[in-house]
Amino acid sequence: EDKVVQSPLSLVVHEGDTVTLNCSYEVTNFRSLLWYKQEKKAPTFLFMLTSSGIEKKSGRLSSILDKKELSSILNITATQTGDSAIYLCAVVPDSNYQLIWGAGTKLIIKP
Amino acid sequence: ETGVTQSPTHLIKTRGQQVTLRCSSQSGHNTVSWYQQALGQGPQFIFQYYREEENGRGNFPPRFSGLQFPNYSSELNVNALELDDSALYLCASSLAVSGSGTQYFGPGTRLTVL
Numbered sequence: 001e002d003k004v005v006q007s008p009l010s011l012v013v014h015e016g017d018t019v020t021l022n023c024s025y026e027v028t029n030f031r032s033l034l035w036y037k038q039e040k041k042a043p044t045f046l047f048m049l050t051s052s053g054i055e056k057k058s059g060r061l062s063s064i065l066d067k068k069e070l071s072s073i074l075n076i077t078a079t080q081t082g083d084s085a086i087y088l089c090a091v092v093p094d095s096n097y098q099l100i101w102g103a104g105t106k107l108i109i110k111p
Numbered sequence: 112e113t114g115v116t117q118s119p120t121h122l123i124k125t126r127g128q129q130v131t132l133r134c135s136s137q138s139g140h141n142t143v144s145w146y147q148q149a150l151g152q153g154p155q156f157i158f159q160y161y162r163e164e165e166n167g168r169g170n171f172p173p174r175f176s177g178l179q180f181p182n183y184s185s186e187l188n189v190n191a192l193e194l195d196d197s198a199l200y201l202c203a204s205s206l207a208v209s210g211s212g213t214q215y216f217g218p219g220t221r222l223t224v225l
Binding site: 045098 | 212
C-alpha cells in the first residue's frame with residue numbers, strides 16, 4: 001500500500017534556529033512530491049519536487065528530494081514566529097493525480 | 112491567493128441532515144479534488160472530478176457524492192450526516208496532465224455536526 005510518512009510529528013524551536021523536516025514515501029510509479037504549509041485553514045503550496053534532484057528555494061525555505069532514499073527534506077533557516085504551522089508533504093503517483101498525504105509536522109517557533 | 116473559492120466558510124448541521132458544499136476552481140483548471148481533514152490529521156482524499164466525471168474515489172461511503180459542472184466548479188454533497196463528519200472540507204483544483212500534479216487549495220469549509 002502506498003504511504004507517506006513525515007517526521008517529526010511535532011517540533012518546538014526558538015526564533016533564529018534552523019529546522020529540517022522529513023518526508024519519506026513508498027509509492028509505486030512516483031511522479032512528484034509536493035510540500036504545503038497549513039496555518040489556520042487551507043494548505044498553501046510551497047514546492048514541487050521531482051526525481052531530477054534539483055533543489056528548490058524560496059527565501060529562507062529550501063527543499064530537495066533524494067530519489068535513492070525515497071525521501072525529501074524541507075529546510076527553514078533563521079526561523080520566525082510566522083513559520084509556525086503544519087507542514088504537509090504529499091506524493092503524486094504517476095498512475096493518477098490523487099495525492100497521497102503524510103500526517104504533517106507541526107512546527108512551533110517560540111520568540 | 113490561489114483563485115480557488117469555497118462556500119460557505121462555516122456550517123453547522125444536525126445529525127441526519129444533508130449538506131452541499133461548493134467550490135470554484137482556479138481559472139484554466141479542469142480537475143477538482145475534495146478532501147476531508149479532521150483536526151490534527153492530514154487531508155483524506157474523498158474523490159476527484161475531471162471534466163465532469165468522477166476520476167477516482169477514496170474510502171468514503173456512498174452518502175458522500177459530488178458533481179462537476181461544465182465550468183469546472185464542483186459540489187460535494189453529504190447525506191445523513193453523522194457526528195464524525197465534522198471536519199474541514201477542502202477543495203483543490205489542478206490542471207490534469209500538467210506534469211506535476213500540483214493542486215491549489217481553496218480556504219475550506221468548516222462543517223460542524225451536532
